[in-house]
Amino acid sequence: MTNCLIVGVGGQGTILAARLVGMAAMEAGLSVRGSETIGMAQRGGSVASHVRMGGEIFSPLIPPGEAGVVVAFEPGEAVRAAEYLSPRGIAVVCDRPIQPAAANSASAGAYSAASCMDWLRASAPVLYEADGEKIIARISARCLNVALLGIAIGAGAFPFETKHMEAAIARRVSERYVKMNIDALRRGMALDF
Amino acid sequence: MDRQLLMGNEAIALGAIRAGIRLATGYPGTPSSEVLETIARERSDGLYVEWSVNEKTAVEVAAGAAMSGARVLTAMKQVGLNVASDPVMSLNYVGVKGGMVIVVADDPGPISSQTEQDTRHFARFAKIAVFDPSSPEEAYLMIEDAFNYSEMIARPVIFRPTTRVCHSYASVNLAESRSSHSQNGGLGFTKDGGKWVIFPKLAYENHVKLEETMAKLGQVFSDYPGNILLDGGKKGIAASGVSWLYAREAVANPGAGFECKQLKVATIPLPESLCLEFLSGLDEVLVIEELDPVIERELIYLCGRYGLKTVIKGKLSKHIPNAGENSPSGVKDAILRFLTPDSPQIIDKASSHEPRRPLPPLPARPPVLCAGCPHRASFFAVKEAVKTQKAVFSGDIGCYTLGNAMPLDMVDTCLCMGAGIAQAQGIHRVEPDTLNFAFIGDSTFFHTGLPGVANAVYNKADIIIAVLDNSTTAMTGGQPNPGMGKTLMGGDAPKLSIYNILAALGVDQLQRVDAFDFEAAKAAAQKAAGASGVRAIIFEGLCVALGKTKSPLKVDAASCTGCGACVRRLGCPALSIRGKGAAIDPVLCAGCGLCKYLCRFDAIGS
Numbered sequence: 152m153t154n155c156l157i158v159g160v161g162g163q164g165t166i167l168a169a170r171l172v173g174m175a176a177m178e179a180g181l182s183v184r185g186s187e188t189i190g191m192a193q194r195g196g197s198v199a200s201h202v203r204m205g206g207e208i209f210s211p212l213i214p215p216g217e218a219g220v221v222v223a224f225e226p227g228e229a230v231r232a233a234e235y236l237s238p239r240g241i242a243v244v245c246d247r248p249i250q251p252a253a254a255n256s257a258s259a260g261a262y263s264a265a266s267c268m269d270w271l272r273a274s275a276p277v278l279y280e281a282d283g284e285k286i287i288a289r290i291s292a293r294c295l296n297v298a299l300l301g302i303a304i305g306a307g308a309f310p311f312e313t314k315h316m317e318a319a320i321a322r323r324v325s326e327r328y329v330k331m332n333i334d335a336l337r338r339g340m341a342l343d344f
Numbered sequence: 345m346d347r348q349l350l351m352g353n354e355a356i357a358l359g360a361i362r363a364g365i366r367l368a369t370g371y372p373g374t375p376s377s378e379v380l381e382t383i384a385r386e387r388s389d390g391l392y393v394e395w396s397v398n399e400k401t402a403v404e405v406a407a408g409a410a411m412s413g414a415r416v417l418t419a420m421k422q423v424g425l426n427v428a429s430d431p432v433m434s435l436n437y438v439g440v441k442g443g444m445v446i447v448v449a450d451d452p453g454p455i456s457s458q459t460e461q462d463t464r465h466f467a468r469f470a471k472i473a474v475f476d477p478s479s480p481e482e483a484y485l486m487i488e489d490a491f492n493y494s495e496m497i498a499r500p501v502i503f504r505p506t507t508r509v510c511h512s513y514a515s516v517n518l519a520e521s522r523s524s525h526s527q528n529g530g531l532g533f534t535k536d537g538g539k540w541v542i543f544p545k546l547a548y549e550n551h552v553k554l555e556e557t558m559a560k561l562g563q564v565f566s567d568y569p570g571n572i573l574l575d576g577g578k579k580g581i582a583a584s585g586v587s588w589l590y591a592r593e594a595v596a597n598p599g600a601g602f603e604c605k606q607l608k609v610a611t612i613p614l615p616e617s618l619c620l621e622f623l624s625g626l627d628e629v630l631v632i633e634e635l636d637p638v639i640e641r642e643l644i645y646l647c648g649r650y651g652l653k654t655v656i657k658g659k660l661s662k663h664i665p666n667a668g669e670n671s672p673s674g675v676k677d678a679i680l681r682f683l684t685p686d687s688p689q690i691i692d693k694a695s696s697h698e699p700r701r702p703l704p705p706l707p708a709r710p711p712v713l714c715a716g717c718p719h720r721a722s723f724f725a726v727k728e729a730v731k732t733q734k735a736v737f738s739g740d741i742g743c744y745t746l747g748n749a750m751p752l753d754m755v756d757t758c759l760c761m762g763a764g765i766a767q768a769q770g771i772h773r774v775e776p777d778t779l780n781f782a783f784i785g786d787s788t789f790f791h792t793g794l795p796g797v798a799n800a801v802y803n804k805a806d807i808i809i810a811v812l813d814n815s816t817t818a819m820t821g822g823q824p825n826p827g828m829g830k831t832l833m834g835g836d837a838p839k840l841s842i843y844n845i846l847a848a849l850g851v852d853q854l855q856r857v858d859a860f861d862f863e864a865a866k867a868a869a870q871k872a873a874g875a876s877g878v879r880a881i882i883f884e885g886l887c888v889a890l891g892k893t894k895s896p897l898k899v900d901a902a903s904c905t906g907c908g909a910c911v912r913r914l915g916c917p918a919l920s921i922r923g924k925g926a927a928i929d930p931v932l933c934a935g936c937g938l939c940k941y942l943c944r945f946d947a948i949g950s
Contacts, residue, residue, distance in 0.1 A: 160709065161711065162714075162932075170349070170513075173349050173513060173515075174349050177347065177349050177515050181515075182514075182515050183349055183513070183514060183515045184479075184512065184513070184514045184515075185512060185513050185514075186508055186511060186512040186513070187351070187511045187512070187513070188455075188511075189374060189375065189456075189511050190374035190375065190455050190456030190819075191374070191455070191456045191711045191819070192455070192456075192709075192711055193711075194711035194712055194713070194714060194743065194746060194819075195709060195710075195711055195712040195714070195917050196709045196710065196711045197709045207596075209589040209590070209592045209593035209596065210586070210589045210590050210593045210672045211479070211508055211512035211513075211514070211586065211589070212508070212590075212671065212672050213672075214593075214671075214672040214673045214676065215673055227706050227707050230703060230704060230706055231706055249917075249929075250707065250920050251707045251708065251709045251710070251712070251917070252712045252749075252915045252916060252917040252919075261707075261920065261921075262704075262705050262706060262707040263704065263705070266704040266705075267704050267706075269704075270701065270703065270704045273701060274700075274701050287931065292931045
């Protein structure tokens with residue numbers, strides 16, 4: 152079984168990313184089970200999508216320490232999710248922070264994304280850092296999710312092949328955005344930003 | 345066979361369509377909303393589906409159709425059942441002809457709800473059978489069973505998924521579509537000699553039958569395939585819903601080396617003889633369920649009734665947490681402690697816990713109003729207008745409840761759907777020198793807001809009703825409501841005017857203003873604050889999630905003094921201080937212009 156945890160901040164596109172991973176696994180003939188965060192947290196809260204692929208799967212939630220791959224759209228959320236990583240797990244982390252509005256308006260001030268990235272460099276068994284500003288500038292904020300999935304595919308984190316993910320994108324994403332997403336996927340795989 | 349990746353709510357919807365429903369109703373509420381949305385998307389001709397104005401209405405529309413012989417589904421979240429409780433209680437006495445399944449989604453956690461109430465209690469109180477699925481696959485098949493049982497007993501049944509069933513997904517084998525079920529005596533309303541008119545005499549007679557039915561279900565459910573007994577050992581684990589999957593993952597794991605009897609309970613009434621077979625020969629049982637200890641109490645009751653010495657553990661004995669949702673690791677730990685209390689694994693876990701690198705400070709992320717949300721503008725206008733006055737702001741259920749967060753701090757109460765307008769009246773009766781605002785969204789206004797307005801006018805209250813009309817039901821994902829001129833089925837519909845409704849209810853001090861016309865909005869709030877009696881302001885502004893956003897604004901670094909007023913006073917997620925000045929996140933900013941309006945140094949522009 153391969154467990155994939157996708158985390159981020161509500162509104163970043165984690166739900167679609169998880170759907171794509173699940174659909175790609177099904178394209179590859181695997182059984183899939185997973186769970187979403189839907190509701191209030193989608194308004195800027197911490198969100199997590201669990202995807203479990205292959206074999207006999209009972210729980211829709213991944214137990215801590217059992218995620219072979221964590222795809223994090225935000226550095227603070229990556230640190231929050233780190234307890235889920237398995238001892239040889241792969242972390243794909245977008246380094247672009249999203250500061251909570253509360254931190255912006257309170258005297259507490261912003262949290263340090265740099266210290267989160269430092270912590271991940273010291274703690275994650277395998278870490279892929281994605282330059283969020285570059286991805287947004289050179290591809291699109293809308294495709295950040297698929298670009299990150301591309302990095303994870305390139306890292307060999309998933310039990311399916313690129314063609315399965317491309318098929319999932321073609322089925323799920325609305326037609327006029329398919330090309331843009333497949334381009335983002337390939338650039339993610341090639342770490343070409 | 346078609347195999348699809350389905351969310352639990354989608355599986356429920358497709359299963360219900362397959363079971364031959366003719367009508368579906370409901371009111372949006374997390375985690376139930378996707379059931380009706382999927383039915384609307386996947387329906388074929390001859391299936392009618394609607395968002396009703398509230399859950400009570402949804403049940404009543406469905407009841408009428410079920411009395412007329414159709415298979416019907418109605419869907420809501422657990423607190424929606426509170427609103428619908430009046431028709432549900434009586435309907436179970438009156439009965440139905442076509443199968444009627446009330447889908448009520450419970451929300452352990454709670455993740456998006458006001459309460460952690462357990463619908464199984466409500467069902468027992470109302471003497472209604474419950475089906476409790478553990479996964480999307482099971483839900484897909486079980487919903488048809490629910491219809492069959494409903495028709496067999498000629499009463500509604502409750503189908504109760506929880507959030508981790510509704511919002512989990514799985515690869516589901518879709519069965520062949522079946523020929524439509526045989527209608528119970530055909531479609532059409534038959535007058536049937538007063539059968540549908542509840543009077544005390546009929547209520548008594550039907551109560552007798554109801555008790556017989558529930559007792560009989562307790563027997564036949566022992567053969568229901570959703571209730572499962574697995575043999576082994578002197579200890580037993582009983583579980584329901586997603587907790588059954590957590591338990592199976594812990595116990596079925598090869599190498600776990602556990603031997604125990606396992607009981608999956610998927611129905612209320614509990615399958616009595618299956619439960620007795622489970623209890624037979626057991627020293628101890630651990631019951632793993634979410635919300636309230638319903639199965640646990642039932643098993644304790646059975647032990648008492650049949651003189652069994654089995655010790656039942658669970659929430660009542662504090663072996664399972666009595667609030668919040670279960671987790672795979674929490675359930676695994678509880679099972680480990682129960683089955684192997686002296687296990688080295690437990691000791692290992694306690695002592696050899698790897699000293700983890702201390703975590704860097706992480707941001708708290710309470711949910712917030714989106715950048716560009718019209719509610720922020722409306723709250724800000726009222727706040728500015730009455731900042732020197734003593735005021736209490738009653739709130740309600742919806743995205744705008746998030747207006748309670750700092751720095752807006754504009755929601756002082758939130759109780760249940762539609763409560764704010766009436767609560768404001770009560771607060772004012774006790775504290776008459778206070779300005780009392782009641783904020784309510786458009787969908788909530790139609791849902792249960794109207795009686796509060798009528799009460800205010802009739803009883804000569806002194807309040808300001810602020811309707812935040814963003815032309816959608818935003819928090820649950822943008823469902824249509826009666827003010828929008830469209831329905832769930834698509835196509836045009838009459839657009840109910842909130843303005844005309846308020847006027848018709850006798851509110852004569854009535855203003856309507858564009859929430860993004862900041863000066864006008866503030867002036868409207870000031871005018872209302874200066875008057876007395878029942879006043880209303882309708883703040884109109886499209887929900888930013890509907891997609892019509894403007895270009896992001898920019899900060900002119902040369903003009904920005906870094907005073908931080910925009911960041912400090914609005915709580916907009918797109919605004920922050922970077923270095924010496926304010927910064928706007930171009931990905932989040934929707935160009936609403938509220939920060940530009942507020943900036944005294946003209947430092948924000950397009």
